[in-house]
Amino acid sequence: MRSEFDFINYIKERHKLKAIGDDCSVIPTDGLTDQLFTVDLLIENVDFRLDWTTPSFLGHKALAVSLSDVAAMGGTPKFALLSLGLPASLWKTSFLDEFYEGWHSLAASHGVDLVGGDISKAGELVIDSFVIGEAPRGKALLRSGAKPGDLIFVSGALGGASLGLSLLESGVRPGDEIADFHREAILRQLKPTPQVAIGKSLLENQLATSAIDLSDGISSDLFHICQASNVGAIVDASNLPIAKEGTLEMALNGGEDFELLFTVPPERRLDAQHLGCTHIGEIADTSDGILVKLDGELRPLLPPGFEHFRSEMAGGRGDT
């Protein structure tokens, strides 16, 4: 069965859709500015479970996943549209008030204005989050600019969201009395932080040759960079910044950390480190494929960390 990535590549070729394939589409507006468009769909019991989160966290996350795509382009988010399919049972509660509180609190911290949306009745909650950002003309960070010899960096720590998901699956809830790092992991999953400031720094300092946000895990998202840039890569597992109590498997294949994965020319190594980011590997020739160095041995790093139609899990996460 074809994957969703095969499907996207197919419609892109079949209908000659040049703007599709990056974290945002880049649409020139005037001589100085490009507009960035991104949309994310979150479906109840596929991408989230109402009994695992709070309406406010969910409102935050609905916007955060789209801001993360703007961050991956080095852009500045500006406007948002938000559509909801709402079960009648939620209409009668304070759900929407709390959801919009969470959404607006994150929007305010990024100067994002809600400029429209739609609302309709649905069997299960459906959230469609659309964000428009901007970047200086021709400067947005694409997945396609990585060159052999470039260094691979990630922001933050990895695997926390995946650890959070496994804690939620085992019955732990955000309001429970739990260790701080467990609460942190759960919040990573339920209330992620989009790395907008780091993305903007990468663009402003012309530091990154390519970038993507880690929505599906390094194994998938590095594959997207390599595919778009027509290069290979080697990741050194011993250099991965792993969240406390997270595992290597969570760091490589776990999704939804919403950190940035980007490539930097070798002479800019210190600039990337000054941003607090970690050097995890190198871009290589295509013929090398994508490899991970583990205990001194090179092994293939197989994508994808996550594909929507391969997952049988309902209730953790889908594709954001």
Ligand code: ADP
């Ligand atoms: P992300 O994880 O960064 O949100 P996706 O993997 O969802 O990105 O999508 C990859 C690319 O494919 C993006 O450019 C997105 O706009 C495009 N895309 C995804 N689904 C569709 C679709 N149903 N129709 C057209 N384009 C799509």
Ligand code: MG
């Ligand atoms: Mg993305």
